Amino acid sequence: MIQFLDQNFSQLNHFLTKDTYSRIFILVDENTHENCLPILLGNLETSTEIEILEIEAGEEMKNIQTAIHLWEILTEMHADRKALIVNLGGGVVTDMGGFVAATYKRGISFINVPTTLLAMCDASIGGKTGIDLMHYKNMVGTFSLPEHIFVYPSFLSTLPSDQLLSGFAEMLKHGLIADKNHWNSLTQISDLDAENIIPHVKRSMEIKQNVVDKDFHEENIRKTLNFGHTIGHSLESLFLEDNTPILHGEAVALGMICETYLSKLENLISEEQSETIIKGIRSKFSTIDISKYSNEAIVAILVNDKKNSNSNINFSLLHCIGAAVFNHQCQTENIVKSLNYYRNLCNN
């Protein structure tokens, strides 16, 4: 299901010969329109008609108005049930394009061609599609698998360094929840550039795919992928609401530090491992000033997190580097302590 593309995109061209799609709609944002679409179109060999759909870049565009706009364009262009949507972009494009495909005429086929490190290692895999609603991330969406995921690592060379860093947070997470060797390899990278990261992308994708294969609907083990995302999402939402968005990876790095410390407070992980992890994350990510948000404001958002049920706050936490637990309910007191721990890091 995941395939790496050679220079001629021959795997993708082969895929397109296997099914008879009535038309191909390539969804891009301004950035991938400029940087990635010419490469894709230059290599595509198909007699099927191709249309380009463009949306504005940015998480704030991942809303229902953009979805309505795309549904309407598809309707006006008479896209039928045998149309294919190709999501060429980062997580916003794959989440949005997947949701529109999953719901247009009750579902048409789509494939993901992730162009960012974050989309390659995380968003493009696992069939989570969705849009944000009222400042809540991914509040509306579906579980719908792409027909295929095609990865062209050279797209990463066009990526700004902060975008590489953003995806790198998810790679670290994969190491932390499932594979100590992966974590060790990643933390040993000195310069975080595309060339040094690319050799590790495949392993990171495998870890995510393995977890998703075991539990597609996130009823048990898939929840471990939420490590770092409970507190991370809460802060990401608050910054977004203030129109001062932070990168998803920055939020996850922040969340992983808090939730590692929380794992220690809950007696799940040793102090030594906790310190090693936090040191490893901090060697790649600067701390973020969260002083404008009170602990109460952060906890209030946790309560409405998608992953909760029956009003309990569920966390995915760590046993050690390479092993995670899920459905762990924490006392608010310890959540607050972990936030205060992070605040102190910022001050030092």
Next chain:
Amino acid sequence: MIQFLDQNFSQLNHFLTKDTYSRIFILVDENTHENCLPILLGNLETSTEIEILEIEAGEEMKNIQTAIHLWEILTEMHADRKALIVNLGGGVVTDMGGFVAATYKRGISFINVPTTLLAMCDASIGGKTGIDLMHYKNMVGTFSLPEHIFVYPSFLSTLPSDQLLSGFAEMLKHGLIADKNHWNSLTQISDLDAENIIPHVKRSMEIKQNVVDKDFHEENIRKTLNFGHTIGHSLESLFLEDNTPILHGEAVALGMICETYLSKLENLISEEQSETIIKGIRSKFSTIDISKYSNEAIVAILVNDKKNSNSNINFSLLHCIGAAVFNHQCQTENIVKSLNYYRNLCNN
């Protein structure tokens, strides 16, 4: 999966004890709020908190704005993934509530308690959820099964006679595509009132459920359920666009007459059977004046029907009473002839 409710709704109460839902959201429209909700609430035995969500009645409310409204209310009320939506109403409520449930937080559970004949025999079964977009019916939606369907036939006693007639069209269709005995029983009913129809509801639901079980995603045999709906939907859309909506069942009856005649033109069915069917439908349904719509306008909508692929117009037609074919492509000439045949019926 389909259960008929006794006077105490004990089957529903038993269902609610089997799973631990965090909250129950009952979706109603003004009509079911007044006529059906008191009966449901009077019989419900549960300690789970209950909330009522109300939407305005009518097909024109089955749009994305209503869906957004419901998603936002659920978000504001902190509905979690273990919440249950109970769709208490006709097809608009079950289609809309199913779509909102299928997409809120990537999917929460829902059950259907259909209150109209149309919803009992058709909309509530088979997992088709959806909303209309730009005057196209069900352009956006999902295939998502309810956890259960609970039928309380006495709700039909509160229904106006035109609403009964509307659902009766789908029952006739079930007979025509799959069960000659069902067709015969239905056409022998002299007075179409609730009392006379109720004994046949179970069989009609079974026919639909059997077809859906064989082909959930409508890749083959499920398409036979679209008999009467290709031309029927086209006219229904045109009347809706003019703000002079006709009942779904009236549209289907109209469509079934045209498509039976089309089956004869395409040499699929004998002239004798065709006449018997058309006579049977006309004995229950008056013809509708479609003179304000040209054949070109009607055919133009057929081209964008969800059921088409690669720009061909696909029909589900009849071999005889009780047997249907699908993916049958017709020449426009014959489609036009069948529309003209119907126009002539109106004039006589």
